[in-house]
Amino acid sequence: MPCNGTPSTRRYDWDALDETARAALLARPAQVVAQRTREAVAALLADVQARGDEALRDITARFDGVDLAGFEVGADEFAAAHAAVPAALREAMEQAAARIEAFHRAGMVQPYALETAPGVVCERVIRPISRVGLYVPAGSAPLPSTALMLGVPARLAGCREVVLCTPPRRDGSADPAVLVAAQLTGATRVFKLGGAQAIAAMAYGTGSVPKCDKLFGPGNGYVTEAKQQVAQGGVAAIDMPAGPSEVLVIADAGADAEFVAADLLSQAEHGPDSQVLLLSDDDALIGRVQAEIDAQLAKLSRADIARRALSASRLVRVPSLREAFAISNRYAPEHLILALRDPRAWLDSVEAAGSVFLGDYTPEALGDYCSGTNHVLPTSGAARAYSGVSVASFQNFVSVQSASRAGIAAIGGCALTLARAEGLDAHANAVSLRMGREAA
Amino acid sequence: MPCNGTPSTRRYDWDALDETARAALLARPAQVVAQRTREAVAALLADVQARGDEALRDITARFDGVDLAGFEVGADEFAAAHAAVPAALREAMEQAAARIEAFHRAGMVQPYALETAPGVVCERVIRPISRVGLYVPAGSAPLPSTALMLGVPARLAGCREVVLCTPPRRDGSADPAVLVAAQLTGATRVFKLGGAQAIAAMAYGTGSVPKCDKLFGPGNGYVTEAKQQVAQGGVAAIDMPAGPSEVLVIADAGADAEFVAADLLSQAEHGPDSQVLLLSDDDALIGRVQAEIDAQLAKLSRADIARRALSASRLVRVPSLREAFAISNRYAPEHLILALRDPRAWLDSVEAAGSVFLGDYTPEALGDYCSGTNHVLPTSGAARAYSGVSVASFQNFVSVQSASRAGIAAIGGCALTLARAEGLDAHANAVSLRMGREAA
Structure with a gap:
């Protein structure tokens, strides 16, 4: 039950808001990167590009507080990690990896060939991206699940070199669970590097870290800014732009307030900038959820973080479920939970979202860890035009x-006409020469 | 035959080059965007964001030399375009569109569902990106083929709104062939806007131009910079980074020098910064190609442009075809022509390329216009980690x-273990609450 005092969440009535207020309600916190951050990251990238491993050593000493002679995790440290990880955790990672693999494998895009005209065969062949770089954060908590979410599809794609970077701890070691997860997925080389310096190392390559063609994974503001800068400069491709994590729940009168509150809180505990929205056509449900949030919040180890995120949360009464979906599509959430009596019937109404969770017994946490879907998903409305990580993210389609x-006899004439219309003589010549030869 | 005088191309021997010279040979011209260009584009974007259509009118008057009261192409102008386009050109566009449609449709990614554990179903559903913006340049020549290459997959994806921008001519009209191509593909709205201002209009939306979620298409340096800036700012997604067009030909001793020369020239005529490379293990063939280029060059209407591109071209003797493929994979060309006796046997050796052309009778021009494949392809080495435009480029995978x-009884325990290992209590709580309820 709610304590006496102000609830940690705020309620709104969609119908009572004008368009400006509605836009404000759906606005993400501005992702304005401070000029200082941009310049700091640019300087760091330039330093790593110029001085390589020496720069990495200096930066790691400064930011991670540890002097590392080398960054690569060797056989001894892997063995120690395996010894340190409890059997139950290892088994959970293996189970999760197996389901992630099953789901991702079933969705792999296939090559195909088609005769588009007599004597003209067009095909799509698929090649793994040769060298990919995975970033696994370990800021407030190490995330072995992220190593699985990136490493499994990279292995399915067949990438020749899978480089994984994760920050060193104060004692110079890496998180054992992350190392075990990395080995489970078959990552070829693992480096103890964190932050923007890890991105720099994988983008430019150094004496010890191989240069990668595409970089993947979430991270803090510096990591994200570094990824954006190397992508912008054409140095390496990246998976997607990243922002704070977010959930939008659409709940009807029959939803379980305890479950809904738990789902909103599991988003809120990610970080103080996590985005939490509830849309419901039932006032009473919203009230129960609001009370439940405060009741559950008190017991959480990360209550402080969650409370800060909840201060910007929005519990919104909407006139209808149809309107809820219109709002959700406008917002394009990373995670969309449908706490509805017939969630599948509403699935067609979803136009843009990263990952969707159907019904009362599908908490977001299942998708975060082990249902089989990927948890690296578009945030900040990017779901309007980006998709989550899949095997295709690690492949080229040629x-x-x-x-x-x-x-050429069949379609050369068509090409000639178009080339001439576009004033491209040499194009026309390349076609007509062959057509002439054919007749000879 | 070559004129007496300096040939327009340059020959190299790979084996005679050291690593620095090899890297220089494969380097693209630095895509350094001048600070002035960056600032001019940023100012233009800000102006369009602030003043909308009024800014578009001012900018169009300044850059295109025409005062437009409105930008949208109406029924009358479409009718006039249809009347102006010769029947043969219209028919060629229809044929090309049909083959592009057939090839792209056959490659569409399918939805699927999989039970990953008893009682856990994971799925991929597919949604069109709601509003897409296509840019069709008309700088040195209008490109109706690009309207087909973008419009056909957008229609197959089912995008609700397909906005197309193409520059106005001095008389205020748009190129008739581009308009007919736009209508053939079912573009929903066409605007006479060019350059960075077209990108700005589609990214931010104005009174007359709808805001789009993702922008597609090639363009000059200003267009490319504008696309990069709106993507970087999270305003709109873009198809891929763009640079000058390029071809790499691998030819053996049996290749036809006349054909190879024609293919190199059809790349060279695109623009003075086009990249042209030939790799061959046969010196005599290289000599014949060099002579043929000069012979054909003289007859081209765009000979001046081609000559400038050729001044940076590279005809390279390689020790073996195997080495040629290693070099090609390192370069990752937009277009790769295999002028080989058994091209299919070599296809497996291709690791990174935008589009591949097999054998003597498959000039690049076929892919540019009407084989069925897409001609919007990754340049500047981006083929290492980006693919050409396909229907998937216009879709979200949810x-x-x-x-x-x-x-949840089956996999909840796995999620609990992982959540606790990552210190995420609320995640664990969202799972355990449901597992407890199930037991109740």
């Missing part, structure tokens, strides 16, 4: 075409 | 999970 003499 | 009570 088109191939092959025309026989009959093929 | 993961969905649904657990029954049995489902």
